[in-house]
Amino acid sequence: MYALRQGRFIATQASQVSRFYSARYMSTIYDKHKDTFERFGITKSGNKGVFDGEWKGSGPVIKSINPVNNEVIAEVISGNVNDLNTALDKVAEAQKLWRDLPVPKRGEVLLAMRQTLVENLEPLGKVVALEMGKILPEGIGEIQEYIDILEYALGLSRMMKGSMIPSERPGHVMLETWNPLGTVGVISAFNFPVAVYGWNSAIALVTGNGVLWKPSPTTPLVSIAVTRLIEKTLRDHNLPSALCSLVTGGTEVGSSLAADPRAHVLSFTGSTKVGREVGQVVQGRFGKSILELGGNNAIIVMEDCDLDLAARAILFAAVGTAGQRCTTTRRLIVHENIYDTLIERLIKAYGQVKVGDPLEEGVLCGPLHTKAAVSVYEETLKKVQEQGGKILFGGEALGGNFVKPTLTRVDKNMEVIKEEAFVPILHTMTFKTLDEAIAINNNVAQGLSSSIFTQNPETIFKWIGPAGSDCGIINVNIPTNGAEIGGAFGGEKATGGGRESGSDSWKQYCRRGTCTINYSGALPLAQGINFG
Numbered sequence: 326m327y328a329l330r331q332g333r334f335i336a337t338q339a340s341q342v343s344r345f346y347s348a349r350y351m352s353t354i355y356d357k358h359k360d361t362f363e364r365f366g367i368t369k370s371g372n373k374g375v376f377d378g379e380w381k382g383s384g385p386v387i388k389s390i391n392p393v394n395n396e397v398i399a400e401v402i403s404g405n406v407n408d409l410n411t412a413l414d415k416v417a418e419a420q421k422l423w424r425d426l427p428v429p430k431r432g433e434v435l436l437a438m439r440q441t442l443v444e445n446l447e448p449l450g451k452v453v454a455l456e457m458g459k460i461l462p463e464g465i466g467e468i469q470e471y472i473d474i475l476e477y478a479l480g481l482s483r484m485m486k487g488s489m490i491p492s493e494r495p496g497h498v499m500l501e502t503w504n505p506l507g508t509v510g511v512i513s514a515f516n517f518p519v520a521v522y523g524w525n526s527a528i529a530l531v532t533g534n535g536v537l538w539k540p541s542p543t544t545p546l547v548s549i550a551v552t553r554l555i556e557k558t559l560r561d562h563n564l565p566s567a568l569c570s571l572v573t574g575g576t577e578v579g580s581s582l583a584a585d586p587r588a589h590v591l592s593f594t595g596s597t598k599v600g601r602e603v604g605q606v607v608q609g610r611f612g613k614s615i616l617e618l619g620g621n622n623a624i625i626v627m628e629d630c631d632l633d634l635a636a637r638a639i640l641f642a643a644v645g646t647a648g649q650r651c652t653t654t655r656r657l658i659v660h661e662n663i664y665d666t667l668i669e670r671l672i673k674a675y676g677q678v679k680v681g682d683p684l685e686e687g688v689l690c691g692p693l694h695t696k697a698a699v700s701v702y703e704e705t706l707k708k709v710q711e712q713g714g715k716i717l718f719g720g721e722a723l724g725g726n727f728v729k730p731t732l733t734r735v736d737k738n739m740e741v742i743k744e745e746a747f748v749p750i751l752h753t754m755t756f757k758t759l760d761e762a763i764a765i766n767n768n769v770a771q772g773l774s775s776s777i778f779t780q781n782p783e784t785i786f787k788w789i790g791p792a793g794s795d796c797g798i799i800n801v802n803i804p805t806n807g808a809e810i811g812g813a814f815g816g817e818k819a820t821g822g823g824r825e826s827g828s829d830s831w832k833q834y835c836r837r838g839t840c841t842i843n844y845s846g847a848l849p850l851a852q853g854i855n856f857g
């Protein structure tokens with residue numbers, strides 16, 4: 326029965342995918358979306374990928390590739406280490422002016438940036454979809470996230486406060502101040518080519534810092550588009566536009582930025598492998614790092630849950646963004662009594678998923694970002710089978726960068742499920758007791774996001790308590806993805822320990838000053854020490 330359904334699914338998918346190559350993409354992507362690119366001053370070639378108050382670029386030419394058909398969209402002259410050096414000096418110069426603005430005045434500038442993004446919401450979302458490969462609603466959602474965090478930062482501009490601390494000495498006052506650190510270097514990953522910059526830059530700016538952005542080398546166009554909008558806003562406010570500088574490029578520029586003491590905070594989003602190196606380099610120079618690294622997120626499904634709700638949540642969390650979110654659900658831990666029922670529903674739901682052009686309505690799963698990711702998909706499934714697991718649904722590359730979202734049946738001890746494969750593969754397994762389920766959830770190196778589906782309050786409080794999930798994000802009755810900007814975002818263990826966005830994450834972008842002011846005219850010492 327399943328085989329039959331699966332067979333029909335493969336045929337439909339294959340015909341859909343081949344249509345992309347033949348009809349839809351005969352004209353070049355750039356020409357087809359010329360108006361959108363021209364709106365941001367992006368041409369087919371010769372785009373300058375460095376901004377430090379002026380547009381330039383002395384590094385190698387990099388190509389932005391459309392993941393739907395691997396056609397070059399446009400070329401960018403990236404930056405090199407010299408460009409980075411100059412840009413870091415320019416940001417530092419601009420920051421001197423910015424740090425002296427009263428914080429609510431900084432908030433006004435952020436409000437204007439928000440307005441510019443609102444006016445460009447759809448076109449920017451489209452550039453994300455074209456360059457990264459995520460579906461259009463998610464591309465637009467990413468820009469919306471940037472808008473949301475700017476609103477949050479505007480609120481912060483009236484609320485970032487220090488505290489008064491009781492002093493043990495008479496006639497003394499102790500207080501805490503929060504001042505900017507200087508420059509925040511942002512190195513971002515391909516999968517959130519705008520939102521990661523938004524989360525960091527909005528908070529870095531409201532706290533009085535300048536920002537230097539090194540985006541993923543595979544998504545340079547949208548970083549140019551965003552920087553142009555920010556540049557205009559800063560100029561409109563008579564502020565030095567180098568405050569938000571950009572240096573596109575690859576490993577060389579990234580590693581130089583990590584090593585440079587002029588980047589007082591280095592916010593790195595990417596793989597655990599690279600993040601481990603970056604973290605050590607920044608620590609070696611006593612800089613501050615915010616590390617947002619890989620995840621291996623699980624959903625636990627308890628017997629007492631609302632199964633409809635769980636099934637719907639799992640589908641989008643595992644298949645959305647073609648499995649290329651740091652918070653994608655990669656492991657499904659299901660109570661043994663409901664496993665068969667849930668898997669049957671999921672297989673049915675997976676059969677309805679439309680894989681295809683991210684700009685087409687109704688498509689839920691776009692292509693993988695690169696061809697190399699297709700090999701990761703195939704190799705992971707090979708390992709599943711070698712280690713004794715089974716493929717329950719999917720398991721096929723569909724041509725180009727397209728793959729079929731896949732469900733596997735694995736044992737909780739298999740090595741393959743300990744790795745983060747950045748593709749739409751969901752490993753399913755069973756458990757008997759809550760303790761066992763929590764142990765499985767925690768038994769991986771990564772600690773980003775986790776969820777439980779249950780209606781039992783005791784289970785909920787155990788899950789969020791000291792013997793519960795060891796992740797930074799601990800959800801109940803919602804999936805592992807879909808974080809709101811109001812909370813602190815980030816994870817433990819090999820996810821790096823960083824926190825971004827809401828709550829008190831803003832403090833990471835600040836120098837904390839503990840100030841003791843003596844107005845007594847005498848000199849009493851702390852701890853009652855008397856030197857006579």
Ligand SMILES: NC(=O)c1ccc[n+]([C@@H]2O[C@H](COP(=O)([O-])OP(=O)(O)OC[C@H]3O[C@@H](n4cnc5c(N)ncnc54)[C@H](O)[C@@H]3O)[C@@H](O)[C@H]2O)c1
Nearest residue numbers: 513514515540541576579580595596599617618619620651
């Ligand atoms: N935790 C989070 O918030 C979060 C969010 C998004 C993505 N991610 C993770 O990012 C990964 C996918 O993104 P990716 O493939 O772009 O990651 P990646 O590690 O390959 O690259 C990330 C960035 O690091 C740069 N880089 C590469 N080598 C460097 C070096 N030696 N020094 C400094 N910079 C260097 C790259 O040019 C890129 O800009 C996944 O593991 C995903 O889980 C995590």
